[in-house]
Amino acid sequence: MTIRAESINGKVKSKVQNIETYYVPFDELPIKKISTSSWLCTKVNSNAGGVYDIKKVWDGNPNTFWSSSWKPFYPLPYVIEIDMQKKYDIRKVVLQQRPKMKDLTKLTIDLSEDGENWVNLGEFTKGNIFNQELGGKDELVYKKGFFFGQFLRITIPESGRGGGKTSVCIAEIEVHALQ
Numbered sequence: 001m002t003i004r005a006e007s008i009n010g011k012v013k014s015k016v017q018n019i020e021t022y023y024v025p026f027d028e029l030p031i032k033k034i035s036t037s038s039w040l041c042t043k044v045n046s047n048a049g050g051v052y053d054i055k056k057v058w059d060g061n062p063n064t065f066w067s068s069s070w071k072p073f074y075p076l077p078y079v080i081e082i083d084m085q086k087k088y089d090i091r092k093v094v095l096q097q098r099p100k101m102k103d104l105t106k107l108t109i110d111l112s113e114d115g116e117n118w119v120n121l122g123e124f125t126k127g128n129i130f131n132q133e134l135g136g137k138d139e140l141v142y143k144k145g146f147f148f149g150q151f152l153r154i155t156i157p158e159s160g161r162g163g164g165k166t167s168v169c170i171a172e173i174e175v176h177a178l179q
């Protein structure tokens with residue numbers, strides 16, 4: 001590639017320099033699970049709290065989980081917003097359901113740079129990519145793409161539990177980004 005640079009005062013008319021250019025194939029980019037240590041929950045409209053608190057969704061332990069409140073029940077949809085404290089070039093979102101309790105049947109994830117303007121990344125639906133065993137874990141690989149943002153919004157419009165119960169659980173959310 002050739003770059004031509006000209007000064008503002010005109011004393012140096014131009015300088016031409018050849019430089020080497022490189023590119024890295026997409027598949028070789030360093031995409032890693034981002035740290036959740038500074039994540040903050042900025043909104044949750046149904047949270048059982050205690051050992052089922054929303055923070056259990058990013059504690060790195062698949063055996064701990066968030067549960068919506070069941071006493072009392074709150075009306076769906078449940079909405080969770082997370083501030084990741086930093087903008088990331090996100091390539092993949094992975095969710096893990098509560099062990100032995102697969103009550104997520106539909107879920108959407110939105111991403112935002114400012115917490116106000118959102119871009120929808122798509123939707124999990126039962127029979128689509130839900131409950132697929134990937135890598136030995138019950139992971140729900142949300143979507144691969146090119147998304148840039150700092151805030152995650154998770155919307156759960158329904159519960160997979162029977163008997164009119166509206167409780168829903170999530171064990172883990174992982175965000176994988178270019179780092």
Ligand SMILES: [Ca+2]
Nearest residue numbers: 056061064171
């Ligand atoms: Ca957990």
